Amino acid sequence: MAITDETYVLLTTFRKSGEGVGTPVWIVALPDGSAGFTTEADSGKVKRIRNNPKVTLQPCDMRGRVREGSEIVDATAEVLIGPDALPVRDAIRRKHSVFTKFMAVGAFFRGLVKKPDPAECAIRMTFG
Structure with missing residues (x-):
């Protein structure tokens, strides 16, 4: 099973x-063999990736608990x-369609009571 077949990865x-910071994310495969996920542009993981693009991925559950015996992928x-982020967003909508619809409804109602969420970006990961 490829890492991109997982629903969540750490x-x-x-x-x-050099200290590692783990975060569970949805992952999707992209047509060129890479993988991606979306996040807020001002998140800590975006800041760390801009500073050091090396990351690791490992299958986990939605709370970030790593599957015992699973492989770490560099x-x-x-x-x-x-526009560069659109293919990742589209792939997430296809793979996680039910969940993204619930999130969109939640975002709509949050917008009624507070300021809009920060800008979203995508992270693309290549292997090897």
């Missing part, structure tokens, strides 16, 4: 000190903004 990004990440 993405580990690295601080300037990857190189890049931040995609604007």
